[in-house]
Amino acid sequence: MAGWILQAWRRGRLTTRFPRSAPTEAELPPTARLPVLSPLPAEASRLREALCPTGAIEGTDIDGGRCVRCARCHIAGAAVTGPWDGSGPPPDRGPGPDGEGVGAQLPPPWPAPFGRSIHVFPIDVGSCQACNLEVLALSNPYYDASRLGIFFTPTPRHADLLLVMGVPTAAMEEPFRRTLEAMPSPKAIVAVGACAISGGLFRHLPGRWTVDSAPVPVIYLPGCPPAPVQILAALRRAVGIPRAEGERP
């Protein structure tokens, strides 16, 4: 035990300065943000749309809720595609209207902030595990979500927020409904990752349902998977904690 503590002390403070200052390059690799598209002639533009495996592109617009950062569109015409170096549109833009049962906008700000601390329960409804592990990463010393009053709870009965990860598969519909019912009110859902928001790459999966079919506000957190700082930002927004200085919108 003493050895562990000595080791931890030697390593010093690892915790990110986010949200007090903007995330660093290491915390937000380029693929954490949306690609940037330049205008193309109509024909080429249609080709680029067809290349996107999630159908997220419309002209130069990208539906943030669908995009899985696969870089296909970037390959399509490196010369005519804007820089994709992390300077693109904010990563936590909500999904655009796409007529697939995905809400067009973010829900209004949370009506009654949960004091200064919240308890979150993560539920996997069909993920590839990357989203799960990014959520779990919030408790590592680099992000240390508990310093911001965000705590994981092992049971939905004590949870304020439900983090949903993965494509909602038919088999998980009933367990999801029961989990949501078990939560006390008020409650909200955070849809983590493209899968949970729009189905992402799996949007044609038979029997897929959507998290916003429940009468509970949903916060969309795009990415595939979103980076831990983005999850932190979304959780803070979910509880109505105003943006800190330097925190990107």
Place this chain on the structure above:
Amino acid sequence: MTSTPGWERCFGELPRSEEPWIAYLTPDRGLALVSDRARRGSGVVEAPTEAFLARCGQSGDAGRPTMEPDRGGDPAAGVPLRFPYGPVTFGLFEAGRIDLETPGERVVAVHPRAGYKHRAIDRTVVGRRPLEALPWIERRVGPASVAHAMTFLAASESALGHPVPEQELWLRALGAELQRIHVHLGHIGRSVEAAGQPVGTAQFAALAEEARRAMGRWGGHRWLFGLLDPDYPFRRLERSDLRSLAAEVASLRRRFDRLWELARGTRIYIDRLQSTAVLDRAIAQALGAVGPVARGSGVGWDDRVDDPIPPYDLLDLHPAVEIEGDALARISVRAREIQQSAELVEQMVDRWPGRLGQVDPRPGVAPDRGWARSESPEGDLVYDVTLREGRIAALCLRTASAANWPAFAEALRGSVFTDFHFAWESFGLSFAETDG
């Protein structure tokens, strides 16, 4: 003994490891027990027995998991209680279910139930070109995306019969070794957590985060999604990029070595792992266990050594093997493999090939049909790809997780409840990988 239709379509002749038979996923997602004879090509496949299916929890249609009513049980009358663990749990951190049968303290039977996360990846990619299919293949299991993508690409190349640029192969292996380090760090860290060692847990979690950051810096994505696509814009293959990656991995390894020393000196931790969920060598072989699970039980098969795809045939590696077969043995194998992978990264960066080299793929089993195997972090992974006019016509695979479920159920039998998480982390099973 009957023959399972579809087997022939799914796998041709596979070189054998030393197991007498092994369980493969058939195209209809059932499990087939394949005798060694069948694997040598006589075409006889044993149908899975009822008991076997019950034990490894594979229903024929993985899209619809078996949702039996929970049986109450009556310990007084000798009927064991049945505890369903999952599909919504904090502990597994995945959607899947494991039913544990117990008359009291000891677990007398284990029934894993997969299928909750079936995303129909094998069917979704049909009709696409191999490179186009990569985003789906990678997302079968995010932490081992490179292993899946590289095996799938190697199988496709074997079907096409085209030579492959040498640098591509090295890049794949480099990504795969980085992910192996990350996956093993996760399992070791969470086993430390299960032993109630908060300071150690935090240190291992920090190390895993550093591994993800290293991947993000080098490959532009923390899970290396997209990396294997030759047109991926965030590849960094300059000498200097490779050197700084190698330096980062070397420093990660030094920190890991210190932490692992500390962990091994922590009695409470080691006591929890020792003699927990023991898997005998004979049983590991009989049940067709692969990867660190098999190597922890003394079965020394490692695809990187015993059936290597390039560049592993040029690299220096000795499989990590332990003989005790308990959770400690499996975790120790993982620890050793972190060190080995760091060494492999160094070797690869030192001997990085030029741009011009080309390597012939493994010969296909038929025109337009090829297969490949590689050592994913959890063990032997096999892909069999059939192409028609350059597009995927059929895709079959046997994942390491699918192979290891029976061994997990067997090893956990007889344990006490509190052993569960140590067994779970040491086996490294993934519902996402199993379900597809």
